[in-house]
Amino acid sequence: MTLSRNWIWMGITLGIFILSILHVLLGEIFVSSSDFYTFLFDFDPDKIEHVILKEFRIPRLFMCFIAGSSLSLAGLMMQTLFQNPLAGPYVLGINSGSSLLVALSVLSGWTFVRNDFGLIFSALIGAGIFAVLILFLANFLRNSLSLLLVGIMIGSFTGALVSILQSVSEANSLKLFTLWSMGSLQNVQFGQLGVIFLFYLLALLVTMYYSKSLNALILGEKEASLLGINVRKSRIGIICATVLFTGLVTAFCGPIAFIGLAVPNLIRILFKTQNHRILIPACLLGGVVFLLICDICVELLSFITPLPINAITSIIGAPMVIYFIIKRLA
Amino acid sequence: MIEVRNAKIGYVNPLIQIPQLNLRKGELYGLVGANGKGKSTFMKSVIGEIDLLEGEILMDGLPIQPTLDQRRSKLFSFVSSRFAGIPHLRVLEYVLLGRTPYLGRFGQVTEKDRDASILALEAVDILHLQNKFTEEISDGERQMVAIARAMAQDTPYVFLDEPTAFLDYKNKRKIMELLQQYVRSEEKSVLVTSHDLEILLQSVDTIFCIPESSTTMRTILKKDFELESIIQQTFH
Amino acid sequence: MKHLIILSLLLLFSCQESNSSSELNSNKNLVQYADFFQLIQQDGQTILQILSPETKKIEQTIVINPKDPLLKVACLSATHVGMMQKLNLIDRIGAVSNSLYIYNSELLKNVQDKKVLELGEEMQIPVESLVKSGCQAIFYSGFGKEFQHAKTLNKIGIDCLVNYDWRESHPLGKAEWILVFGYLMGKPAEAHAIFEDLKEKYLDLQVVSTNRKAKVISGNMWGDQWNAPAGESYQATLMKDAGAEYVYRKTKGTGSVQLSFEKIIADSKNVEFWLNTGIPTKKMMVASNPKLQNMSVFKTGKIYDYSRSGNRFWEMSAIEPHKVLEDYIRIFSGKNIEKLHFYHLVE
Known part of the structure; x- marks a missing residue:
């Protein structure tokens, strides 16, 4: 058992390494490994390959790491907290907040919101408002099931508002909103990476701090409480980390589907454990591998047709999950 | 030792009145009563989850406090009537969760925790199941595993809420024998609720009975055990 | 009827x-x-x-029945309104899609006076209101596969006429759609006269060859892709006729091509001009996509756009291609740059 698990760890790590190199070197403009070398040690702002590496390839790779791991970890925590393998990072409705604000700024024709701040800002504000709302409710509601229901209700409610906005908006804005809702790893700039990483790190530390609580919560909130876990505090902490993870990703990349749902399930099947001290690092790395594979597909297929990352994650993810489930049953 | 004195227990109106009740170390107790008579409420009150309406509970001579989760988890452990198993959760992992109160801040498991879990599995004679998944073993085995988890938690007081309800006769006997052994060898105080009066009478030292006709809890000592009369009191 | x-x-x-x-x-x-x-x-x-x-x-x-012209019509596109205006037929417009997109002051007033009905999006027009408005025909652009209410409207006697002016690849072909309006509205001679006049002006302006060709890029980012006019499109023809060298002049098609931003960065390295950003200021461009700053043309080139002329551009540019061409020629040559019809410098 231990041996095979070590092999999985090695495979994932090696996979990340190879996929990252592939990811950086792939693209419409040919970038050679020597370009990459000079980029690292002798940056020339006038050299087009260097500019492309700095402004496009590196931020995109970085976002694969951040978004892939954030969404997987958020999904893992939600699945554990709600004791439901169908839960994902979006059950709390954080993405609904982003989506509503983005829809407002793109579709309503509030040009000042749209042009002076940009979509990322709208998405951040939306995620923030809804995060505060969810945390308030989490503190107020007695059990997690109610919270899950409330999250779903909020999602439907804002979804309806967005639909109304969509129905009254003109074609161009509608297309812009649709594009946003398909997700993109390409909107982040080099200069933003620091801030993103900081928030990511914060969320990751909170997640790690609650790994003991998460382990006990596998048995449900009542049992966890009898095992000495402060369930109320843990719930707030876990939600905080989830909100940070998903808010960050939704703001900078739009709502990216499926990873948060698929990866934690895949990891549990692969590692055959419920120990979060293993699941957390495994989901972190697994999410990165998964999103790297998806984004490399986007890059390769972009020579034929442009595809949204959101479509690829589901197209690759769903058969994978089905395969593993069938294999496990057989 | 836990002593309950002149207590009235319930949420708003008293469900049970207890003039006097003791839980001593090294003894196995049975709690009987019809459904809805307040067996669970009694257990929740003892661990401080529900406040007493009247009276007091002393632990080792001191009034019991509405304790924090962390401290409570080192005093009381629980086994519920059914553990259905959890996907991908192995038996040993599950038993290790019983060690949660003793783990470090980040949940790191030490050699001591691992040893305690292995010992618990050995005590209930299911060490061979340690790497099985909790979903793939039988109901009887799962109940054993749940008891092993409570043992790994290593608390002076262990409460089991109808642990034999879903088991066949052989496994019911096995569980009760196991508890008898555990109480003697580890000097624990164990309280079992059950409707299986016959088996209960064969194994416990004292029975607390909430009679059908009144709310006052009665203590029946082993010398007074008589199946027919207890059934009569409890259910008619 | x-x-x-x-x-x-x-x-x-x-x-x-x-x-x-x-x-x-x-x-x-x-x-x-x-x-x-x-x-x-x-x-x-x-x-x-x-x-x-x-x-x-x-x-x-x-x-065409010259004795029975259309007396009241619905025009769903701004281009239609421009053509009707050229024919002096604004009073025959009985319905529009949305007054937000109207430039013509007479028509706007008619909307405010409730003499002209607002129908909304092409795909979801309210049939009953249209019938009530008394329009005999509706001009639409055919963005969707089928005009949703065509069968119903035909039954009630409202004719649905599709206008593919927006699919034309030559600016004069686009402008020539005024003939459709002219013939249907009973003004064929006027329409021919208007078209011949603008054609002559356009052909006179057209730059046959210049020694120094300005390098141009056009379009902007849409999501992760850059939408550029294809090599055989209306925009590409205008750039060619203005004597410029459009970077993607050799691409196939009359619509637009989608390109990755990486490719744009590389291809726009020596470009002097950037047209049709769709966004009026550099600040707003950065807000819409900060990565635009990495284009050398953003920093050192000249950027021109029509967005400040707003509805006027959408209404009139199709029927005044010579003015658009004149703008382009002025932009590329730098002469009479202060007298642009539709375009403005993006700063």
């Missing part, structure tokens, strides 16, 4: 072969530049044929 005889593609299906456009070429076709409609003179009658941009087959056939 049905004013026009429209035979839809479906009805024509059985006799498609005999009615194909090639056979009618023996008769005189009055259209010079436009690809997606024909005006055939045959046996003393004028027949208007709208061709599908996808299949080039006849989609609608209308036999």
Whole structure:
């Protein structure tokens, strides 16, 4: 058992390494490994390959790491907290907040919101408002099931508002909103990476701090409480980390589907454990591998047709999950 | 030792009145009563989850406090009537969760925790199941595993809420024998609720009975055990 | 009351072969530049044929009745409004899509006075209101596959006329759609005169060759892709006729091409001009996509856009291609740069 698990760890790590190199070197403009070398040690702002590496390839790779791991970890925590393998990072409705604000700024024709701040800002504000709302409710509601229901209700409610906005908006804005809702790893700039990483790190530390609580919560909130876990505090902490993870990703990349749902399930099947001290690092790395594979597909297929990352994650993810489930049953 | 004195227990109106009740170390107790008579409420009150309406509970001579989760988890452990198993959760992992109160801040498991879990599995004679998944073993085995988890938690007081309800006769006997052994060898105080009066009478030292006709809890000592009369009191 | 005889593609299906456009070429076709409609003179009658941009087959056939022109119509596109204005027929517009997109002050006033109805999006127009407005026909752009209420409207006697002006690849072909309006509204001579006049102006301005060709890029980012006019598009023709070298002049198609931003960065390295950003200021451009700053043309080149002229551009540019061309020529040459019709410098 231990041996095979070590092999999985090695495979994932090696996979990340190879996929990252592939990811950086792939693209419409040919970038050679020597370009990459000079980029690292002798940056020339006038050299087009260097500019492309700095402004496009590196931020995109970085976002694969951040978004892939954030969404997987958020999904893992939600699945554990709600004791439901169908839960994902979006059950709390954080993405609904982003989506509503983005829809407002793109579709309503509030040009000042749209042009002076940009979509990322709208998405951040939306995620923030809804995060505060969810945390308030989490503190107020007695059990997690109610919270899950409330999250779903909020999602439907804002979804309806967005639909109304969509129905009254003109074609161009509608297309812009649709594009946003398909997700993109390409909107982040080099200069933003620091801030993103900081928030990511914060969320990751909170997640790690609650790994003991998460382990006990596998048995449900009542049992966890009898095992000495402060369930109320843990719930707030876990939600905080989830909100940070998903808010960050939704703001900078739009709502990216499926990873948060698929990866934690895949990891549990692969590692055959419920120990979060293993699941957390495994989901972190697994999410990165998964999103790297998806984004490399986007890059390769972009020579034929442009595809949204959101479509690829589901197209690759769903058969994978089905395969593993069938294999496990057989 | 836990002593309950002149207590009235319930949420708003008293469900049970207890003039006097003791839980001593090294003894196995049975709690009987019809459904809805307040067996669970009694257990929740003892661990401080529900406040007493009247009276007091002393632990080792001191009034019991509405304790924090962390401290409570080192005093009381629980086994519920059914553990259905959890996907991908192995038996040993599950038993290790019983060690949660003793783990470090980040949940790191030490050699001591691992040893305690292995010992618990050995005590209930299911060490061979340690790497099985909790979903793939039988109901009887799962109940054993749940008891092993409570043992790994290593608390002076262990409460089991109808642990034999879903088991066949052989496994019911096995569980009760196991508890008898555990109480003697580890000097624990164990309280079992059950409707299986016959088996209960064969194994416990004292029975607390909430009679059908009144709310006052009665203590029946082993010398007074008589199946027919207890059934009569409890259910008619 | 049905004013026009429209035979839809479906009805024509059985006799498609005999009615194909090639056979009618023996008769005189009055259209010079436009690809997606024909005006055939045959046996003393004028027949208007709208061709599908996808299949080039006849989609609608209308036999023009000079004695029975349309007196009240709905115009869903700004281009239609511009053409009606040129023909002095603003008073015959009975319905528009949305007053937000109207520039013409007379029409705007009519909307405010409730003399003109607002219908909303092409795909979801309220049929009953349209009937109530008394419009005899509706001009639409055919963005969707099928005009949703065509069958219903035809039954009630409202003719649905598709305008593929926006699919034309030559600026003069686009402007030539004024003939469709002219013939249907009973002003054929006026329409011909207007078109001949603008054609002459356009051809006079057209730069045949210059020694130094300005390098141009056009379009902007849409999501992760750059939407650039394709090499055979209306925009590409304008740039060519203005004597510029459009970076993607060799791409195929009359619509637009999607390119990755990486490619744009590389291809726009030595570009001097950037047209049609769709965004009026550099600050707003950065807000919409901060990565635009990495383009050398953003920092050192000249950027021009029409967005400040807003609805006026959308209403008039199709029917005034010579003015758009003049703008382009002025932008590329730097002469008379202060007298642009539609465009402005993006700063």
